[in-house]
Amino acid sequence: MFETVIGLEVHVQLNTKTKLFCSCPTSFAEQQNINTCPTCLALPGALPVVNRKAVIKAMRFGYAVNATVNHISNFDRKSYFYPDSPSAYQITQLYRPIVQNGELFIDLKDGSKKRIGITQAHLEADAGKNIHDGNISKVDLNRAGTPLMEIVSEADMRSADEAVAYLKKLHSIVRYLDISDANMQEGSFRCDVNVSVRPKGQQRFGTRVEIKNINSFKFVASAINYEVQRHIEAYEDGIYGDEIIQETRLWDTDRGVTKSMRGKEEASDYRYFPDPDLRPLIVTDEMIAEAKEMPELPDAKVKRYVNELKIKKVDALIISSDKELAQFFEEMLKSGASPMTSVNWLNTELLGRLNKSGYSITESPVSGKKLGELVSKIDSGTINGKAAKDILNVLMEEDRDIDELIESMGLAQISDDGAILQIIDDILSKHQDKVEEYRAGKVKLIGFFVGQVMKASRGSANPKKVNQLLRERLQ
Secondary structure, eight states: OEEEEEEEEEEEEOOOSBOSSSSOBSOOSSSTTOSOOTTTTTOTTOOOOOOHHHHHHHHHHHHHTTOEEOSEEOOEEEEOOOTTOTTSEEEEOSSSOSEEEEEEEEEOTTSOEEEEEEEEEEEEEOOOEEEEETTEEEEEOSSTTOEEEEEEEOSOBOSHHHHHHHHHHHHHHHHHTTSOOOOTTTTSEEEEEEEEEEETTOOSOOOOEEEEEEOSHHHHHHHHHHHHHHHHHHHHTTOHHHHOOSEEEEEETTTTEEEEEEEOOOGGGGTOEEOTTSOOEEOOHHHHHHHTOOOOOHHHHHHHHHHTSOOOHHHHHHHHTSHHHHHHHHHHHHTTOOHHHHHHIIIIIIHHHHHHHTOOGGGOSSOHHHHHHHHHHHHTTSSOHHHHHHHHHHHTTSOOOHHHHHHHTTOOOBOOHHHHHHHHHHHHHHTHHHHHHHHTTOGGGHHHHHHHHHHHTTTOBOHHHHHHHHHHHHO
16 A cells, blocks of 8 residues: 655746836736846846835735745745746745745545645746747747745645645635736646655655646646556556656646656755845835735635525535635625525526536626526515526526516516415316325325426416415315
8 A cells, every 4th residue: 555645836926017026017928028128137237126016915825824924034046047047047035935834724525624734935036938939949038037926835635636625725815815816727826746655654755756837737636646656556566766766747738647857956956045136035014914914715705604604515615716706606695695595596507507608707697796686586486496597598698687587588476375276276176086196195296286286387386385285275
């Protein structure tokens, strides 16, 4: 039996308007090399100046994960030569980062929670972008100097599922804090996976392999599972020491395998030393106060939904995991919709239609306010669930007034006892044989009678009233 050991390094691109050490815009999806200056081009004599907003965003993250936010931190140079790094070094934080010793808790499938330690989160400048065009390689430095926050976890995860749960929780927190758009497809939230395997009971870690720049939760899980299997097979074949070496590998999404990229560097290979152009970063009381201003985070939202709104924890976890989904849900509640009915109509009815159409919640043609109004009509007994589904189908295509739709489509629910009893009496008179069977003890026939009444009323009769009045008449 073997145990998997996983640690993650996540690079989060901070959503500041300007770069980490200069005033160039961070909107790099423009003409190549237009958003550059002597500082991000590393021209002689150009000096860096720290972006205050980037520091506050990193501090806010630190407070959100119960970390120590260092009031004095330092910047260091990480030396390496690559074409997309004109200075031949990266400015980062190794020895005294802005954030240390944090934690977050993930929800496991058995309903329990697990603590994942966060070693540190530090600020660093991003590199540029290499563009390979046939036999020619080009460098675009629009991205060079963009502020990154690298979040380094402890090696506390023991499966791909735990790693993905940690990543999703981290992704959610970053977006709630509004410190990054965390768009994985565009590279503003990317992950390096460190994975090793050891025999059960062994305290010493196995040989660690790093898998670089994975940009989806699905690929993270696939890469970990592939690499774990490769390590275990090497153990079982007796070639672990020869086959598994400390190295950096890449995930091949087409073939579903990892492949060797380069030998894994140690800290000494980068020749870290304090950046001589940047004095110690000292945060002010004003910066601390600003960093501590934060919204309600996912864990607190789940607790409130369960304790105050009385919805199931599994539903609360789904809704709170996405910032926009939670905002949509709360817009529904502001329209007067009940929490329990809102959960069902959001998670099942609306999201089902959005997924089928390829829309996200932010692209929904039906607003939270409008869906809340529809749910309120169900709560009040104005329409039943079937009618509401018909109306929602119309709203997915065009924005219409709900009251007008109810009237024009003839969907108002009949709740008047007299009108329903008239339909019931007509049905019972047509099915006297089944009435006798029911009274003789075949009580399951109640479903038949309910169906007949609903059919006769074209689905407009109040089902609760139908059940109540039918039982009274049959008795």
